[in-house]
Amino acid sequence: MTQIICITCPKGCHLQVDEENDFRVTGNNCPRGETYGKNELQNPVRTLTSTVRLTGARTPRLPVKSSAPLPKGRIFDAMRLLDEVSVAAPVRCGQILLPDVFGTGVDIVATKSFDAAQS
Numbered sequence: 358m359t360q361i362i363c364i365t366c367p368k369g370c371h372l373q374v375d376e377e378n379d380f381r382v383t384g385n386n387c388p389r390g391e392t393y394g395k396n397e398l399q400n401p402v403r404t405l406t407s408t409v410r411l412t413g414a415r416t417p418r419l420p421v422k423s424s425a426p427l428p429k430g431r432i433f434d435a436m437r438l439l440d441e442v443s444v445a446a447p448v449r450c451g452q453i454l455l456p457d458v459f460g461t462g463v464d465i466v467a468t469k470s471f472d473a474a475q476s
């Protein structure tokens with residue numbers, strides 16, 4: 358039996374996941390907790406939020422996120438990848454900056470729009 362805290366919503370339910378009984382989840386206050394508990398032990402994923410370098414705009418950083426959760430084991434690799442990314446303004450919210458990261462089918466997208474700075 359493994360005890361974890363559900364991070365799906367701020368309530369933070371304390372879950373028990375029984376690996377020896379088909380990953381049965383107890384302690385959840387809603388069905389999303391069951392899904393989270395099963396996935397967390399079998400295939401943990403996380404949505405990545407970060408920033409990348411932005412040029413030609415009034416601010417030097419562009420907020421980005423993964424379009425869907427990535428495998429938890431690839432999050433630090435993805436962060437290192439983002440260290441190398443530089444985007445030139447203009448950029449639109451939702452614009453795909455890195456498609457299909459590590460062949461996962463998940464994209465890195467901008468979460469804010471920036472116009473090119475007037476010179």
Ligand code: SF4
Nearest residue numbers: 363366369370387390
């Ligand atoms: S089990 Fe449901 S109510 Fe509890 S933290 Fe998870 S999402 Fe929120």
